[in-house]
Amino acid sequence: MRDIAERMRVPRALYTAFPVGRSLGKPRDRTFQHNVLKAAFCLLEAPKGPILIEFPERISSDCTEPLLCALPPRMDISVHPAVDEAQALKAAYDRARRKTKRTSVGMQIVADEVPEALKKFLRIVEGTDWNMVGFSAASIYGTAHDIRSYYEEISCELAEGAIGSWATEEWFYDSTEAGQLILRARRTMREKNVAQSIWFGLAPAGRA
Amino acid sequence: MSIFGKDEVAMQKFSAGLPVPEFDVDSFNRPKALHLAKVAIVTTAALYRDGGDGFTLGDSDYHYETFSRAARDLKLGHHSVNFDRGGFAADINVVYPIDRLEELREEGAIGDVADTHYSFAGNQSATLSEIRLDSGPSCARDMIKENVDIVLLTGT
Numbered sequence: 170m171r172d173i174a175e176r177m178r179v180p181r182a183l184y185t186a187f188p189v190g191r192s193l194g195k196p197r198d199r200t201f202q203h204n205v206l207k208a209a210f211c212l213l214e215a216p217k218g219p220i221l222i223e224f225p226e227r228i229s230s231d232c233t234e235p236l237l238c239a240l241p242p243r244m245d246i247s248v249h250p251a252v253d254e255a256q257a258l259k260a261a262y263d264r265a266r267r268k269t270k271r272t273s274v275g276m277q278i279v280a281d282e283v284p285e286a287l288k289k290f291l292r293i294v295e296g297t298d299w300n301m302v303g304f305s306a307a308s309i310y311g312t313a314h315d316i317r318s319y320y321e322e323i324s325c326e327l328a329e330g331a332i333g334s335w336a337t338e339e340w341f342y343d344s345t346e347a348g349q350l351i352l353r354a355r356r357t358m359r360e361k362n363v364a365q366s367i368w369f370g371l372a373p374a375g376r377a
Numbered sequence: 378m379s380i381f382g383k384d385e386v387a388m389q390k391f392s393a394g395l396p397v398p399e400f401d402v403d404s405f406n407r408p409k410a411l412h413l414a415k416v417a418i419v420t421t422a423a424l425y426r427d428g429g430d431g432f433t434l435g436d437s438d439y440h441y442e443t444f445s446r447a448a449r450d451l452k453l454g455h456h457s458v459n460f461d462r463g464g465f466a467a468d469i470n471v472v473y474p475i476d477r478l479e480e481l482r483e484e485g486a487i488g489d490v491a492d493t494h495y496s497f498a499g500n501q502s503a504t505l506s507e508i509r510l511d512s513g514p515s516c517a518r519d520m521i522k523e524n525v526d527i528v529l530l531t532g533t
Contacts, residue, residue, distance in 0.1 A: 170392035178403040189388070190461045192422075192531040193477075196468035202477050209529065210411055210487075218405035230385060230461075271427065271450045271469070273462060276434070310434065314456055318466070325467040337463030370458045 171221070178219045181212035186227040188334035194228055196332050201226075228334070236340040238328040248284075249291050251346035255284045255316075258323050265326035273318040277311025283319050286312045287347055290354040299358055299367065306367055313351055313371045317341055320348070342376060352376060396503055409488075414526035416481075417491035419516065421499035422465070422472040422533040423454030432456075432498045439507035441516055442496045446475060454498060455533060472533055491525050499533055 174182040185205065187194045193202040208224050241257035243250065262280050266272050274280050289302040289312070299309065321337040328340075342348040351371055358368035408414055425431035425442040432442075432454030444451065451473070453465045464471040475494065481487045495516050501508060520528065 170388070170395075172389075173392050173395065173397055176399065177397050178400050180403050180405040188461060188464075190422075190455070190533050191464040191471050192420075192533060193471045193474050196464045196471040199470075199477070199480075202470055202474055203480070206474060206477055206481065206529075213408060213411055213527070219403045269449070269469070271452065273453045273466070275427075275452065276456060307434075310458075311456075314458070317458075318462065321463055321466045325463070332463050332467040335461045335463065337466060338461060373459050 171223075174221055175219075179221070180218045181209075181215065182219070182221040183209045183212060184221055184223045186224070188228060188230040191228070191334065194224075194226070198331075230334045234331070234333050234336070236324055236328050236332070236336040236344075237330055238324045238340055238344075240345060249287070249346075249350070251287045251291065251350040252284045254346045255287055255319070258320070259283075261323045261326050262319055265322050268326070269322075272322060274315045274322070276314045276318075277308050278315045280319055283316055283347075286316060287350060290350050293354040294350065294357050296357075298361075299354075299363060309367065310370045316347055316351065320345055338373065342372060398505055398509070408526050411487055411527070412485055413488040415489040415491055415524055416478055416487050416527045416529060417520050417523070417525040418473060418475065418478070418494040418529050418531065419497070420473050420495070420531045420533070421497050422531065423498040424451045424473060424496040425454055426450055427452060439497070439501065439512045441512050443493050443519070444496070446479075446490050446492055446494065449475075454496075460533075472531055474529070474531070478529075488526070491520070491523055493519065493523060495519075 171184045174184065183205070185192070185194060193205050195201040205224060208222065212220055212222060240254060243253055244257045245253045259280065272280070278286055289304060292302045293299050304312065320341045324337045324340055325332055342352060355368045355371040356377070423432040424444070426444050426448055427450045429442060431452060434456045449469060451469060453462055455462070470476050478487065478490045482490050497508065497512070
């Protein structure tokens with residue numbers, strides 16, 4: 170936020186017009202990241218400040234290519250497609266975690282619990298009240314967060330090409346059975362006049 | 378309805394109206410040459426180590442987390458549903474460029490990488506008084522003790 174740096178007289182600032190959450194601009198692009206760092210460190214050579222320089226390349230949030238990430242075929246027709254999908258993707262999650270040595274899953278549940286958590290959202294869609302399936306006001310948000318993180322980390326393992334801004338979020342809610350199930354549960358809760366504070370955060374604000 | 382984190386115009390409007398502390402003087406100084414300097418990262422990406430205290434939902438307290446230069450088992454503590462976590466999921470360096478710093482050290486472009494790096498949550502009180510009076514100076518003292526010369530601040 171350029172104007173804030175100017176108003177606060179930050180001694181040295183590199184203004185980067187990159188999407189939120191991407192300070193170095195492009196994930197998995199070592200050259201681009203080094204160019205950003207080089208521009209930042211060049212500020213050290215300025216004889217006086219405050220100094221603010223704009224990085225010459227801009228990245229917009231809304232010009233992202235869709236994520237190219239294949240989903241598994243049905244493996245177990247005895248369970249809901251979202252549960253089947255989450256189970257089938259576990260190996261990819263484990264592989265991603267071994268590779269990166271990190272995960273943001275764990276706000277409410279661990280990866281092994283994702284299929285069971287999806288069953289709770291399924292019960293909401295089928296008509297059971299949200300607070301009768303094992304969720305509390307706090308846990309339902311954290312559970313949706315963890316399911317999305319589980320899928321986003323898998324998508325980064327499986328996807329071909331660059332990971333554009335919001336591409337993993339769009340893939341999750343638009344393309345996966347799990348994302349679609351959470352959106353349906355959210356709509357069901359809204360139609361049943363559940364307090365907005367409970368269902369609103371299950372998906373980004375612009376999602377129907 | 379747009380997603381706030383995706384709507385550049387909304388974010389610009391928000392930042393333009395955001396009250397910030399104003400300073401009569403700036404703290405500009407001249408550090409030692411980059412190829413001799415020790416560099417630390419301070420990020421507002423709310424990163425924390427697996428198993429650590431971390432940052433909870435809506436957490437706007439002013440504590441900070443520390444991690445060693447070797448640590449990569451980091452979680453992203455920005456839990457907002459309107460935040461794009463895909464970049465971090467793909468590459469930690471997009472918010473915390475620790476591997477890039479190690480490469481610069483190997484090339485001799487920077488003197489050294491600090492042993493300890495720091496993470497705050499970006500959602501702070503409007504006055505920033507806690508960071509200015511408490512955790513900010515504490516964090517700076519830790520870095521001075523480690524002979525850090527240059528701080529790379531990365532926001533999210």
